[in-house]
Amino acid sequence: MLEILQNLDRRWIFLVMFVAVAVPLIMGTTFPETPSDQVLAVFDAVDNLPDGSNIVMALDYDPASAGELQPMASAFTRHCALKKHNIYFMTLWPPGINMIEGSINILNEEYPETYKGKYGTKYVNLGFRAGNEGVIKLVVEDLKKSYTTDIHGTNLDNIPLTKNLKNIQQVDLLANVSAGYPGSQEWVLYGSSPFDIPTVVGCTGVQAPIMLPYIPDQLTGMLAAIKGAAEYEQAIINHYPELAKNPKAKEGLVRMGPQLVAHVLLISLIVLGNVIYFLERRQGTA
Amino acid sequence: MKRTVPLLISAVTGFILIGTAFIPMFEEWGNDAMAWFNLLAAFAFILGGGNLLKMQLQKISAQQAGWGYAAVTLIAFFVTLFVGLAKVGVHPNAKFPEFSWSGNYLEVGSAFWWFFEYIFTPLSATMFALLAFYISSAAFRAFRAKNTEATILLIIAVIVLLGRTYASEWLTGGFPNEPIFGEGGITYSDFKLDHLSQIIMDDFTTPGMRAIKIGIALGVASTSLKVLLGVDRSYLGSDQEA
Numbered sequence: 254m255l256e257i258l259q260n261l262d263r264r265w266i267f268l269v270m271f272v273a274v275a276v277p278l279i280m281g282t283t284f285p286e287t288p289s290d291q292v293l294a295v296f297d298a299v300d301n302l303p304d305g306s307n308i309v310m311a312l313d314y315d316p317a318s319a320g321e322l323q324p325m326a327s328a329f330t331r332h333c334a335l336k337k338h339n340i341y342f343m344t345l346w347p348p349g350i351n352m353i354e355g356s357i358n359i360l361n362e363e364y365p366e367t368y369k370g371k372y373g374t375k376y377v378n379l380g381f382r383a384g385n386e387g388v389i390k391l392v393v394e395d396l397k398k399s400y401t402t403d404i405h406g407t408n409l410d411n412i413p414l415t416k417n418l419k420n421i422q423q424v425d426l427l428a429n430v431s432a433g434y435p436g437s438q439e440w441v442l443y444g445s446s447p448f449d450i451p452t453v454v455g456c457t458g459v460q461a462p463i464m465l466p467y468i469p470d471q472l473t474g475m476l477a478a479i480k481g482a483a484e485y486e487q488a489i490i491n492h493y494p495e496l497a498k499n500p501k502a503k504e505g506l507v508r509m510g511p512q513l514v515a516h517v518l519l520i521s522l523i524v525l526g527n528v529i530y531f532l533e534r535r536q537g538t539a
Numbered sequence: 540m541k542r543t544v545p546l547l548i549s550a551v552t553g554f555i556l557i558g559t560a561f562i563p564m565f566e567e568w569g570n571d572a573m574a575w576f577n578l579l580a581a582f583a584f585i586l587g588g589g590n591l592l593k594m595q596l597q598k599i600s601a602q603q604a605g606w607g608y609a610a611v612t613l614i615a616f617f618v619t620l621f622v623g624l625a626k627v628g629v630h631p632n633a634k635f636p637e638f639s640w641s642g643n644y645l646e647v648g649s650a651f652w653w654f655f656e657y658i659f660t661p662l663s664a665t666m667f668a669l670l671a672f673y674i675s676s677a678a679f680r681a682f683r684a685k686n687t688e689a690t691i692l693l694i695i696a697v698i699v700l701l702g703r704t705y706a707s708e709w710l711t712g713g714f715p716n717e718p719i720f721g722e723g724g725i726t727y728s729d730f731k732l733d734h735l736s737q738i739i740m741d742d743f744t745t746p747g748m749r750a751i752k753i754g755i756a757l758g759v760a761s762t763s764l765k766v767l768l769g770v771d772r773s774y775l776g777s778d779q780e781a
Contacts, residue, residue: 263676270675284705289737316660317667350645351655383584384577391573394566398574405643465740466749480703513704515671520697522678527693530683 258529266522273518277510284509288488292481294474295453296488298426299332306425307414308333309341311440312356314432315348318457323355324482324505325455326430330356331502332489333428334364339414341424343379343400345388345435350381350404363499373412380404385435389443393450396420422448430455437464437475446471455481483509546769553767591616622650695739702736 288296299308310329314322333340340360342353360368360376368375379400382388391399396418402408409415421427427450431437437454441464445452451473456464458478468475476485482505489496496502552572559569591612598609621627627650632641644651684690701707714727728734765771 261679263679266675266679267672270672274671284708286705315663317663319660320664320667348655348659351660354645382577383581384573385580387573387576387580391570391577395570398570399577462740462744462748465745466752478703509704513706515675516700516704517706519675519678520700522675523682523693523697526679526682527684530685 255529255532258525259533270515270518273514274511277514278507280510281507282510283503283506284513286480286484286487286506286509288484288491291468291474292476292484292488294469295455295476295485296332296474296492298451298453298473299329299336299338299428300492302336302338302425304337306336306338307341307423308338308426308428309343309421309424310356311343311345311427311429311431312349312352313345313436314352314430315346316351318432319352320508321457321479321482322430322432322455323352324479324508325476325485326352326356327359327501327504328482328485328489329428329430329455330359331363331496332485334360334367335489335493335496337367337375339374340376341379341414341418341421342376343392344381345385345439346432347381353378353380359501363501373407373414375414377412377414378404379415386439386443389435389439392421393444393448394420394422422450425451427452428454431460432457433460436460438467441467441471455485479505479508479512542772542775545775546772550767550769553763588616588620619651619654622654627651628653698732699736699739702732702734707732707736 302308310326310333312326314326330340342356344350344353346352357376357378372378380403382399384391384399388399396415397409400409403412403415409418418424421444427440427445429437429440429452431440431454437456437460440452440454444450446467452471453474453476454464454472455476456478458480461475461477461481464472464475464477476482484505486503486505490502555565555568556572558565559572595609595613597603599606599613603609623644626640626642626644629640629642629644629646629649629651631637631639632643635641642649645655646652682689682693682696684693701710711731711733714731716726716728718724718726762771766774
């Protein structure tokens with residue numbers, strides 16, 4: 254038995270991991286989530302604003318991390334839409350433009366009465382600009398030095414939402430969803446922190462420890478990984494029960510099923526690996 | 540000359556940008572400098588494209604191992620560039636119907652959109668998802684409790700892995716909120732996995748990261764000053780090139 258385990262082909266492990274992720278995903282298993290204090294801080298930051306407040310939504314990620322971050326971006330979008338907030342979309346990542354399109358589709362398809370046909374008055378897409386933190390430094394001080402037009406080439410002076418916007422210090426909240434550099438940390442260092450712009454972020458699990466030191470003074474709250482997204486979705490559903498009927502509003506909750514099984518599998522593999530290791534040590538082969 | 544001019548540009552720009560943080564009259568200069576920086580960053584994409592071409596063409600011309608992949612990279616690069624620039628499959632903007640190129644290059648159904656949705660997105664997601672398989676293999680073969688430090692790391696990993704899922708509720712959700720010893724002390728519920736996971740993040744990870752960040756910040760400040768004062772010239776290349 255020990256010999257079989259010692260020489261176990263790693264493809265068997267890959268197969269077990271595939272099944273562990275696929276089965277709960279296909280079955281759509283969900284578990285109840287209790288929003289943590291950090292997630293509730295994010296929820297309150299969006300929800301406590303008066304209806305129709307101005308929010309910058311910076312979506313700095315690409316399809317590689319969409320599995321982890323798209324539910325957050327969608328949840329932010331839905332929450333803002335429920336509050337009828339005005340949204341300024343922008344990105345520091347070239348593929349982020351397509352991620353923004355996903356959020357705009359949510360606005361148009363799920364909240365048509367508030368957003369459909371209201372480009373420029375309820376939401377605007379500023380698109381991508383090269384320059385990483387250089388762009389952040391400009392938009393917080395002089396937006397039109399970095400963005401003279403929106404993504405469609407329309408001059409910002411001709412768009413009602415941006416006509417009188419000198420910089421994003423004038424907005425009520427900055428919401429960033431980020432997969433790395435440039436992203437949440439740069440927004441805090443160059444945007445929110447020097448100018449006291451209320452900021453909430455959603456980031457990957459790997460980034461979470463990097464962002465923790467900024468909470469709560471420089472960062473109001475953080476959604477960390479798919480767990481954070483699921484808790485945020487639960488917090489929104491708790492306050493807006495009508496959203497429970499929308500399966501798209503539970504993307505994060507659905508993904509917690511595979512996460513649970515995968516984590517349990519990982520722990521089982523660690524334990525099994527260590528049992529083999531200690532048996533080998535006893536036999537003097539390790 | 541080749542060294543003096545870049546040194547001068549770095550020093551002047553750097554000190555102006557530092558000045559903008561403290562002197563309001565310099566603020567506009569700082570914004571102008573950032574606007575130039577952003578323009579340069581945009582041109583860096585062209586430089587990146589040129590570098591990609593150079594490297595891949597070198598591989599193909601030298602018939603290096605795996606040169607076929609270089610050819611695939613170049614074909615993908617040019618095809619994507621073409622469909623994006625030529626706006627293949629894009630309808631004219633309703634405001635300017637007479638201009639066939641006036642539509643949005645990301646229009647749903649266009650060739651560029653199709654490439655992004657059905658090639659780039661699934662390939663990127665697949666590459667990222669492969670991590671799960673490598674981690675599971677590593678968990679089995681590499682995460683061994685070989686010494687005290689590794690054992691502590693493993694225990695913490697197990698707590699965080701379980702604490703971040705509903706397993707914590709299954710395993711420890713029933714722990715009562717009653718003191719273990721006397722009144723007002725540690726309770727059983729303090730040992731719930733999600734609570735332990737949060738303690739690890741708040742009381743160990745966060746202070747550790749703060750310490751690291753303060754160290755990095757001091758290092759960045761010191762290195763930046765050395766660059767601005769011309770003490771550190773390594774970014775200009777080796778002395779032989781000067």
